[in-house]
Amino acid sequence: MMLKGRAIFEGKAEGLALVSSSPMSFYGGVNPETGEVVERGSELAGASVKGRVLVFPYGKGSTVGSYVLYRLAKNGAAPCAIVNAKCETIVAVGAIISEIPCVDMVDVSGIKTGTRVRVDGATVEF
Amino acid sequence: MHLTGEEEAMLAGEQGLATQKAMQILVALGKIYDAERLIAVSSVQVSGVSYKNLGDAGLEFLSELARDGKARVKTTLNPAGMSLTDWKAQGIESKFAEKQLQVIDAYGRLGVEISCTCTPYLAGNEPIFGQHVAWGESSAVAYANSVIGARTNREGGPSALAASLTGRTPLYGLHLSENRVPTIAVDVEVQLRSSEDYSVMGYFVGRTVKDGIPYFRGAGLATLENLKSLSAALASSGGIAMFHVEGRTPESGPGPGKVETLAFAEKELQETYSLLNDEGAPDFVSVGCPHLSLTELAILANLLSGRRVKREFWVCCSREVKRQGDEAGYSRLIEKSGAKFALDTCMVVAPVEQLGYKVVATNSAKACHYLRNAGLKVRFMPLEQCVTEATGRG
Numbered sequence: 001m002m003l004k005g006r007a008i009f010e011g012k013a014e015g016l017a018l019v020s021s022s023p024m025s026f027y028g029g030v031n032p033e034t035g036e037v038v039e040r041g042s043e044l045a046g047a048s049v050k051g052r053v054l055v056f057p058y059g060k061g062s063t064v065g066s067y068v069l070y071r072l073a074k075n076g077a078a079p080c081a082i083v084n085a086k087c088e089t090i091v092a093v094g095a096i097i098s099e100i101p102c103v104d105m106v107d108v109s110g111i112k113t114g115t116r117v118r119v120d121g122a123t124v125e126f
Numbered sequence: 127m128h129l130t131g132e133e134e135a136m137l138a139g140e141q142g143l144a145t146q147k148a149m150q151i152l153v154a155l156g157k158i159y160d161a162e163r164l165i166a167v168s169s170v171q172v173s174g175v176s177y178k179n180l181g182d183a184g185l186e187f188l189s190e191l192a193r194d195g196k197a198r199v200k201t202t203l204n205p206a207g208m209s210l211t212d213w214k215a216q217g218i219e220s221k222f223a224e225k226q227l228q229v230i231d232a233y234g235r236l237g238v239e240i241s242c243t244c245t246p247y248l249a250g251n252e253p254i255f256g257q258h259v260a261w262g263e264s265s266a267v268a269y270a271n272s273v274i275g276a277r278t279n280r281e282g283g284p285s286a287l288a289a290s291l292t293g294r295t296p297l298y299g300l301h302l303s304e305n306r307v308p309t310i311a312v313d314v315e316v317q318l319r320s321s322e323d324y325s326v327m328g329y330f331v332g333r334t335v336k337d338g339i340p341y342f343r344g345a346g347l348a349t350l351e352n353l354k355s356l357s358a359a360l361a362s363s364g365g366i367a368m369f370h371v372e373g374r375t376p377e378s379g380p381g382p383g384k385v386e387t388l389a390f391a392e393k394e395l396q397e398t399y400s401l402l403n404d405e406g407a408p409d410f411v412s413v414g415c416p417h418l419s420l421t422e423l424a425i426l427a428n429l430l431s432g433r434r435v436k437r438e439f440w441v442c443c444s445r446e447v448k449r450q451g452d453e454a455g456y457s458r459l460i461e462k463s464g465a466k467f468a469l470d471t472c473m474v475v476a477p478v479e480q481l482g483y484k485v486v487a488t489n490s491a492k493a494c495h496y497l498r499n500a501g502l503k504v505r506f507m508p509l510e511q512c513v514t515e516a517t518g519r520g
Contacts, residue, residue, distance in 0.1 A: 008154050032183065063282030064179050071183030092154045093284045097147065097187055104158075 003106045005083075007122040008092050011101030013081035014118040017111050017126070018052035020044050025061030026068040026094065035077035053117040054079035055108050059091035069094030081119040083108055127156040127296070128163045136292055144195025148288035155285060156296035165258050165297045169200040170290040171246045172238055173262030174283020176207035176475035177226040184283070185225060188232040191287070197237035198293035202251040204263050205242050205417070205442075206230060207477060210470045217481045238290065242470035243444030245354065245417040247274065250446060255376055258301055260289030264361035265354070265416050265492065271368035273353045275376040277301045280367040300368055308341035308370055308382040315391040318345060321355040322489050322508045327390050328359025329491035330398045334388060337365040341382035343372045351419055355490070358416050362492040402494045402506035408487035411435075411516040412473035413509060414442025415490035420450045422509075427456035429513045430463040438483070439516040440468040465516065478502065487515045 020043060024030075029039035035050035049072070059065060069091070072078035082095055087104035095102035101119050110126070111117060117126040129137065137153060139146040152164060174180055180188075207226050208218040218226075230240055243249050244263050253259050253276035261267050262281045270276045279299040281289065289295045299305055312331055318324055324345075331340050340360070348356070348371055360366040370378040413426065418441065426441065441460055443451070448469055451457040461467065468476070473486060474496045485503040488494060489512050494504040507515070 006157065008157070009150070032181070063284075064174070064184075066282060066284055067174075067180060067184045067187065070187055071181065074183060074186065087154075087158055089155060089158070089282060089285060092158055093151055093282060096150045096154055097284060 001110060001126055003124045005103040005106035005122050005124060008087050008102040008104055009095045009100060010121050011099070012120045013053065013101045014116070015051055015053045015080040017055050017113055017115045017117045018044065018047060018049060018079070019108070019111055019113045020056040022056070023058050023060040024056045026059065026065035026090070027062040029061065030068060030072065032068050032071035033075055033077065035072055049079045050077045052079050053081045053083060053119060055083045055111050057085040057108070058088050061090070063090055065090040066094035066097065069100065070098045073098035073100060083111070083117070083119065083124055127153065127161055133164060133294070142194040144191040144193065145291055147191065148195070148291040151285055151288040152292060152294060152296055156298070159296060159298035161296035161298040163297055164294040165301065166293055167199055167260045167289050167295050168257045169202070169251050169253055169259045170197070170286050171202050171204065171251060171261035171263055171266055172233070172283060172286045172290065173204045175204045175229060175233070175242065177222060177229055178207045178475060178477050180229060185229050185232070188229060188236070191291070192232045192235040195236050195291045197290045199290060200251060201238045201290040202241040202246040202249070203233055203238050205244055205471045205475050207475050208471050209468060210240070210242065216468065216476065218477070222477065241444065243417050244472070245444060248417070248419055248447055249444040258295065260286050260295040262286040264367070265358035267367050268357035268361045268369065269354060271300055272357065272370065272375050280365070306368060306377060307339065308385055309338035310335055310385050311341045311343060311382040311387045313387055313389050314342055314344040315389055316395050318352070320508055321351045323395065324348065324352040325355040325359045325489070325491040326395055326398045326402070328356040329363045329402065329495070330390060330394050331388065332360040332362065332364030332366055335364060339368050339370070340366065341370045341372070341378070341385070345371050345374070348374055351422055354416050354419065358490065358492040362495040399506065402491055402504065404485070404503040404505065406485040406503045408437065408485045408505050408515050410438050410478065410483035410485070411487045411512050412440040412442060412468070412493070413489055413512055414440070414468070415472050415474055415488065415493040417472065418443040418447060420447055420454070423447065423451040423456045423460070424454070425509065426513070427459040429510060430465060431459050433463050433517045435464040435516040436518045437516050439465040440473055441465050442468045442472040445469050463517070473497065487512055
C-alpha cells in the first residue's frame with residue numbers, strides 16, 4: 001500500500017516498523033545510548049527503536065525530547081524513519097536536527113510491528 | 127507556507143548551515159501549525175541552558191550551530207545549572223562545571239547575551255505591547271503574553287534558537303488575536319494576600335484546566351511580583367501560556383464571554399497548600415523562582431536584617447537585579463546574614479539533588495513541582511516562613 005502524507009523532514013529510508021498505538025515521550029522514555037524504550041507502561045517497553053521505522057500517533061512530554069533524538073542519532077541508535085499521525089514540535093524539531101526522515105498526516109492504523117516500510121519524502125509504502 | 131526570497135535563500139543554505147537548520151525547524155513548525163508565513167520577532171529568550179537538562183547531545187548540537195550561526199535579534203538566556211563564577215562554593219563538581227561552561231561558551235559564540243535569568247523582563251529584555259517575540263521559559267512566556275501583552279508561543283530550546291538565528295517565527299497560535307481570548311473563567315472567591323497565594327492559585331488552575339487561557343475574576347490589583355508567581359505556577363502544573371486578570375492585564379477587555387467557570391475559594395487554597403507540602407524538616411531553603419525582583423530583594427533584606435542563617439539559603443536573582451540591590455544596599459544586608467546569592471541559576475535547574483540535600487523549603491509552587499520530579503521532598507511556605515526556616519526554628 002502507498003500512502004501520501006506530509007514530509008516534516010525529507011529523506012529516504014527503509015526498515016521494519018515498530019509501532020506504538022499511544023503517544024511517545026523520548027525524554028525519560030527512550031535510552032539515548034541504546035535506543036531501548038524504557039517508559040514504564042509503554043507497549044514498546046524493552047524494544048529498541050534503533051534502525052526501525054518508528055510509527056506512533058504523536059510525541060508528548062518534555063521539549064528536551066528533541067535532544068534525545070539527536071543523541072540517539074549521534075550514537076547510531078536512532079530510528080531510520082519516523083511516521084506520525086500528527087507530528088508535534090518535540091518530534092519535528094528532533095527529526096530535523098537529527099536528520100531523521102519524518103512523515104506525518106498518514107493513516108498509520110494499517111502498519112503493524114514487523115511490517116517492512118519504505119519512506120520517501122512524503123510517501124510511506126508498506 | 128509562503129516564504130520571502132530571503133527566507134528561501136536561508137532555507138537553501140545560502141546563509142550558512144546553522145541558518146539553514148534554523149529555517150528548516152521554523153518551516154516544519156509552520157507546516158504543522160498551518161502558518162501562512164513567517165513574521166519578524168523583536169527578541170528571543172532561549173531556554174535549554176542547564177547541562178543537567180541538555181546533556182552531551184544538547185551541548186554537541188549547540189557547538190555545531192555555533193560554527194557559523196549568529197543571533198539576528200536581541201537574544202537573552204535562561205538560567206544555567208550553576209553560578210558561572212561561584213560554582214565551587216555552591217558545591218558543584220568540576221566535571222559538571224566544565225560542561226556547563228562549554229554550553230555557555232557556545233551560546234556566547236552564537237551572539238546570545240549571557241543573562242542567565244528566567245525574568246528577562248526585569249533584566250533588559252522588555253518587549254512592548256503587541257510586539258511579536260519568540261520566548262522559551264514557560265514562566266516568562268506566560269508573563270510576556272499576559273502582563274506585557276507581547277505575543278509569543280511557548281517555544282522549546284531549539285525553536286527559540288531557530289527564531290534568534292533567523293529573526294523570524296511562524297505566524298500561528300498566540301501570535302494571532304483570535305487565539306488570545308479566554309477559554310475559561312476563574313472566580314476568585316478568597317482574598318489573595320501574598321505572591322504565595324497567587325502561586326498556589328496558579329498551581330491549582332494549571333493542574334485543573336491543563337491548557338487554555340484562564341480569565342481571573344476578583345483577583346484584585348495584583349502586583350508585578352504576584353503576577354510573576356502566578357505565571358510560573360500556571361505554566362508548571364499545566365501548559366498555560368497566557369491568562370487574563372480582570373481590570374489588571376492589558377488584554378482582559380470587557381470580560382471572558384461565554385465560557386466555562388471554575389471557582390477558587392478558601393477550600394481550594396488550603397488544599398493546594400497541603401498538596402505542596404511533604405513530610406520532613408528542610409535542610410535547604412531557597413527563594414527566587416522565578417528570579418526575585420528588586421522589591422522582593424528589599425523585603426528579604428528587611429526580614430534578614432540582624433539575623434543569621436543556620437541552613438543553606440539560596441537567594442536566586444539575575445545579575446542585573448543583584449546590581450540594583452547592591453546600589454540600594456539590600457545585597458549587603460542579605461549577605462551579612464549568611465544567605466548566599468545564587469546568580470545565573472536557581473534551585474530548579476541546578477543539580478540540587480546531587481548536592482546532598484533532601485528537603486527543600488521554598489515559596490514557589492513551580493519549584494516544588496520540578497524539585498519533586500528530581501526526587502526531592504518539598505515544603506511550600508510564605509517568604510517570611512522561609513526566612514524563619516533558614517535562620518532557625520523556635
